[in-house]
Amino acid sequence: MRHMLIAIVDDVALNLKLLEHLVARLPGCQPVLFDQSAAGLDWCERNDPDLVIVDYMMPEPDGLAFAERFRALPGKSETPLLMITANTDLDLRYRALEAGINDFLNKPIDRTEFLARARNMLRLREAQKRLADRAAWLESEVSKATAEIAARELETIVRLARAAEFRDPETGAHIQRMANYSRLIAAQIGIGAREQEILLRAAPLHDVGKLGTPDSILLKPGKLTALEWEVMKQHATIGSEILRESASPVIQAGALIAWSHHEKFDGSGYPRGLRGEAIPLYGRIVAIADVFDALTSTRPYKRSWSVEEALAHMREQSGLHFDPALLDAFIRALPQALQIMAQFRDEDEAPLPARAASRTPTAPGRTNAAADDAVSRSLHRVLQ
Ligand SMILES: [Fe+2]
Numbered sequence: 001m002r003h004m005l006i007a008i009v010d011d012v013a014l015n016l017k018l019l020e021h022l023v024a025r026l027p028g029c030q031p032v033l034f035d036q037s038a039a040g041l042d043w044c045e046r047n048d049p050d051l052v053i054v055d056y057m058m059p060e061p062d063g064l065a066f067a068e069r070f071r072a073l074p075g076k077s078e079t080p081l082l083m084i085t086a087n088t089d090l091d092l093r094y095r096a097l098e099a100g101i102n103d104f105l106n107k108p109i110d111r112t113e114f115l116a117r118a119r120n121m122l123r124l125r126e127a128q129k130r131l132a133d134r135a136a137w138l139e140s141e142v143s144k145a146t147a148e149i150a151a152r153e154l155e156t157i158v159r160l161a162r163a164a165e166f167r168d169p170e171t172g173a174h175i176q177r178m179a180n181y182s183r184l185i186a187a188q189i190g191i192g193a194r195e196q197e198i199l200l201r202a203a204p205l206h207d208v209g210k211l212g213t214p215d216s217i218l219l220k221p222g223k224l225t226a227l228e229w230e231v232m233k234q235h236a237t238i239g240s241e242i243l244r245e246s247a248s249p250v251i252q253a254g255a256l257i258a259w260s261h262h263e264k265f266d267g268s269g270y271p272r273g274l275r276g277e278a279i280p281l282y283g284r285i286v287a288i289a290d291v292f293d294a295l296t297s298t299r300p301y302k303r304s305w306s307v308e309e310a311l312a313h314m315r316e317q318s319g320l321h322f323d324p325a326l327l328d329a330f331i332r333a334l335p336q337a338l339q340i341m342a343q344f345r346d347e348d349e350a351p352l353p354a355r356a357a358s359r360t361p362t363a364p365g366r367t368n369a370a371a372d373d374a375v376s377r378s379l380h381r382v383l384q
């Protein structure tokens with residue numbers, strides 16, 4: 001048996017002495033004595049006794065009041081409470097049981113009976129503690145396992161987004177920037193932290209549907225024909241089909257975003273031509289983040305625009321392509337957006353083999369006729 005603390009509360013010094021003596025015969029038990037019940041209660045509030053032995057007849061609080069107040073203390077609902085009484089009145093015993101007393105000892109105290117009852121209660125206490133330890137251990141194991149599953153789920157999502165990236169001239173840094181811009185807008189309009197996190201994780205899935213777009217269209221250097229555009233546009237629906245009906249909140253949000261990130265506020269977007277707030281909020285947010293990043297970064301077929309150029313263009317599109325309130329929120333958070341831009345730079349590395357390496361990027365800031373043409377082509381791609 002582990003070390004046990006036994007509180008003894010009795011206003012008669014002789015009784016305290018006797019009980020102290022008896023408790024000393026129980027192995028591993030340390031008695032703590034109180035001749036005033038209020039002081040005993042006070043101590044119990046700050047300590048965790050394994051057994052409390054309390055007299056009934058005492059100046060206020062008496063044994064009953066003591067039991068009631070003791071039970072109301074935090075963490076004291078299960079601690080064994082033994083009441084000593086000369087009173088054999090049944091009614092008193094019922095009230096004592098109601099007040100939370102677990103067992104009784106009659107005065108005068110019989111040493112054999114006392115030792116047997118005290119041992120039983122301490123065994124009960126031991127079992128309670130083992131159960132509580134086990135429950136706490138199980139709880140910590142469960143929360144560890146849950147965190148591990150959540151981490152793996154996130155990893156799978158990141159890898160899925162990465163798979164889609166390989167199909168597209170967009171870079172990993174684009175995915176990170178647009179996801180962070182999306183969260184920034186969400187934070188700016190007062191969306192809760194948990195939802196912001198979901199959006200951050202789900203936004204990279206917006207173009208997952210490009211896994212289903214043929215190379216001949218995805219990698220075509222020039223303008224797409226009307227028919228090719230129709231095929232290109234299917235990536236929104238394909239993305240939502242890949243992700244839909246998941247039990248994961250992040251993948252659910254991803255499905256919604258894939259389906260709605262090309263909708264436009266005035267109803268001229270695709271695939272459903274939704275208008276205004278009929279477009280899911282996540283979709284309206286991601287549209288701003290995605291286009292802003294596409295405009296301000298270099299792609300194989302275009303130079304990057306300055307932030308001012310990009311915002312000027314996006315302001316013109318307020319209410320047409322973009323939700324005006326969300327665009328305002330984004331512009332208000334521009335200082336943080338610039339931090340995100342600086343934090344996730346494109347690496348200066350050779351494009352992936354699948355990317356159109358033959359096209360030479362135009363240096364940012366340099367404008368010429370060819371570059372302008374590239375820009376208008378790219379705009380067409382990005383904004384459609
Ligand atoms: Fe897209």
Ligand SMILES: [Fe+2]
Pocket residue numbers: 170178206207290
């Ligand atoms: Fe994108």
